Amino acid sequence: MSKAFQSGWLRQRKHEAVKHVSFSIGKGETLGLIGESGCGKSTLSRLMVKLLPFDQGKLFFEDTDITKYTMKQLFPLRTKMQIIFQHPDSALHPRQTILQSLVEPLLLHQITDRKQAIERVMDLLAPVGLNEEILSRYPHQVSGGQIQRVVIARALTLSPRFIVLDEPTSMLDVSVQAQVIDVLKTIQKQFDLTYLFISHDLDLVAHVSDRIAVMCKGEIVELDQSKKVLNEPVHPYSQKLVNAFRGYQTNR
Amino acid sequence: MIRLRLFLHSLGPIGVISIVILIVLLGSSLLAPWLAPYDPNQIRMSERLAPISGEHWLGTDTLGRDVFSRLLYGGRVSIMLALAVTVATMLIGLIIGTLAGYFGGWLDDVTQAGIHIFQGLPGLSFMIAIAGTLGPGVESMFIALVVTSWADFSRVVRGEVMKIREESYIEGIRAIGGNHMYTLIRYVIPNMIGPIIVLFTVRIGRVILSIASLSFLGLGLQPPTPDWGVMVNDARPFFRSYFHLILAPGLCIALISFAINCIGDALRDALDTKTEKAGWLS
Numbered sequence: 266m267s268k269a270f271q272s273g274w275l276r277q278r279k280h281e282a283v284k285h286v287s288f289s290i291g292k293g294e295t296l297g298l299i300g301e302s303g304c305g306k307s308t309l310s311r312l313m314v315k316l317l318p319f320d321q322g323k324l325f326f327e328d329t330d331i332t333k334y335t336m337k338q339l340f341p342l343r344t345k346m347q348i349i350f351q352h353p354d355s356a357l358h359p360r361q362t363i364l365q366s367l368v369e370p371l372l373l374h375q376i377t378d379r380k381q382a383i384e385r386v387m388d389l390l391a392p393v394g395l396n397e398e399i400l401s402r403y404p405h406q407v408s409g410g411q412i413q414r415v416v417i418a419r420a421l422t423l424s425p426r427f428i429v430l431d432e433p434t435s436m437l438d439v440s441v442q443a444q445v446i447d448v449l450k451t452i453q454k455q456f457d458l459t460y461l462f463i464s465h466d467l468d469l470v471a472h473v474s475d476r477i478a479v480m481c482k483g484e485i486v487e488l489d490q491s492k493k494v495l496n497e498p499v500h501p502y503s504q505k506l507v508n509a510f511r512g513y514q515t516n517r
Numbered sequence: 518m519i520r521l522r523l524f525l526h527s528l529g530p531i532g533v534i535s536i537v538i539l540i541v542l543l544g545s546s547l548l549a550p551w552l553a554p555y556d557p558n559q560i561r562m563s564e565r566l567a568p569i570s571g572e573h574w575l576g577t578d579t580l581g582r583d584v585f586s587r588l589l590y591g592g593r594v595s596i597m598l599a600l601a602v603t604v605a606t607m608l609i610g611l612i613i614g615t616l617a618g619y620f621g622g623w624l625d626d627v628t629q630a631g632i633h634i635f636q637g638l639p640g641l642s643f644m645i646a647i648a649g650t651l652g653p654g655v656e657s658m659f660i661a662l663v664v665t666s667w668a669d670f671s672r673v674v675r676g677e678v679m680k681i682r683e684e685s686y687i688e689g690i691r692a693i694g695g696n697h698m699y700t701l702i703r704y705v706i707p708n709m710i711g712p713i714i715v716l717f718t719v720r721i722g723r724v725i726l727s728i729a730s731l732s733f734l735g736l737g738l739q740p741p742t743p744d745w746g747v748m749v750n751d752a753r754p755f756f757r758s759y760f761h762l763i764l765a766p767g768l769c770i771a772l773i774s775f776a777i778n779c780i781g782d783a784l785r786d787a788l789d790t791k792t793e794k795a796g797w798l799s
């Protein structure tokens with residue numbers, strides 16, 4: 266698939282953010298997507314969950330061609346694919362309590378009534394490592410790490426099968442980052458989830474991914490098993506990335 | 518009760534003083550029929566330009582009408598009109614600004630062009646032109662004021678919406694399945710309530726000033742309506758010897774627009790969720 270942003274009114278400028286990218290993610294797998302910032306990772310992630318329309322290409326979800334799906338057709342599918350963003354400080358409605366944000370997806374999709382929704386939310390607090398006391402607070406009274414846990418729980422309420430994680434921990438302290446990654450790994454096993462894990466941090470991607478895709482200037486230049494990419498990178502850009510990572514490791 | 522105290526505290530001293538001034542002015546306008554010692558329009562030629570006394574607290578004007586009574590009545594029409602104008606402006610601005618800011622694209626281009634044109638109009642002169650064409654009166658003032666202020670309101674709303682649109686929680690609710698309608702009503706509008714309240718307040722103050730200016734120029738409310746702007750105009754020929762005749766209504770206009778403006782400023786801080794001051798909200 267491809268995506269170009271057009272800007273300018275009289276003289277149109279075209280910026281190809283994602284160029285002819287093609288890949289698939291297996292069930293239960295974690296595909297890591299790495300690349301320097303501005304290379305199109307976030308754009309690609311929005312395309313995959315149809316938050317942005319794309320120019321060319323096809324998109325399949327569990328063998329269904331959803332390329333031409335309208336917003337209405339997508340609505341039931343929204344429960345099955347979720348996305349988690351980078352910025353915890355603006356991830357939740359500032360004027361809703363954490364509980365209101367957590368029950369909202371279930372009520373929006375009319376899956377349960379409010380009482381059952383609250384029960385479901387309660388059941389999800391432990392897996393993401395939160396306790397009840399947080400539910401009555403507002404986002405500005407909660408730390409970044411906790412917000413990301415809330416956002417993860419919010420996605421889980423809908424029992425998704427596929428979650429895009431767009432640099433979910435890049436804004437967090439290193440120690441908190443490790444805890445959130447642990448939560449992600451635990452729930453992946455528990456709920457049988459498929460991940461697209463995006464990061465600019467090779468260390469992190471190597472730690473969580475089964476396969477790694479290397480993205481450079483809108484293109485995926487290499488996609489292989491994690492070990493393979495780390496040990497025998499083929500593309501010059503991947504080699505540069507891995508060498509930088511190695512240098513960093515030996516310096517430690 | 519605690520919430521009210523927190524709220525007043527968050528407004529700061531100037532905010533609270535302004536609220537008191539506003540309550541006094543609004544209250545006396547509202548209760549004018551009961552508070553006024555005389556009929557504001559009753560002419561007594563024998564008592565023309567009477568000085569300040571126990572009988573006439575602020576003296577009488579050139580037609581022998583009791584100035585204090587006229588002062589009590591003098592805010593009623595302009596305040597009501599200012600409210601009506603600002604509500605209408607807000608509805609138009611909210612709809613246009615929200616749609617343009619949220620959807621962007623050609624809709625935004627078109628509305629932006631409109632906003633630029635209307636903002637470029639010289640406000641008071643344009644109001645004078647409209648009021649002059651349609652003839653002076655409440656209706657033409659309403660039209661003139663709405664026509665000259667919707668663009669400003671739309672522009673501010675559009676800016677707020679564009680800021681909110683970039684927040685992650687908007688993409689978040691879209692990804693969960695909220696449609697545009699849901700997103701606009703549940704996410705966009707509630708998150709700009711603060712700026713809208715502030716804008717609304719500041720606007721009312723400015724519209725009151727515009728109404729007074731128009732009435733002063735003879736293009737707004739017409740004599741014998743007891744109105745602050747009209748009173749200032751009526752007193753103009755005598756202001757050298759009877760300065761209080763111009764001072765009293767002038768002070769009312771200044772006080773009310775000043776108080777409303779300060780309240781707007783105080784609310785700006787009090788409603789900002791990112792500061793400590795907004796503790797009363799949650």
Ligand SMILES: Nc1ncnc2c1ncn2[C@@H]1O[C@H](COP(=O)(O)OP(=O)(O)O)[C@@H](O)[C@H]1O
Binds near residue numbers: 271300305308309
């Ligand atoms: N809405 C947009 N309009 C125009 N250009 C955009 C838009 N979003 C992203 N881009 C551009 O597309 C490129 C890729 O951005 P992004 O996908 O956010 O990269 P990454 O997530 O890898 O940092 C950048 O050059 C960015 O400037």
Ligand SMILES: [Mg+2]
Binds near residue numbers: 307432
């Ligand atoms: Mg990004």
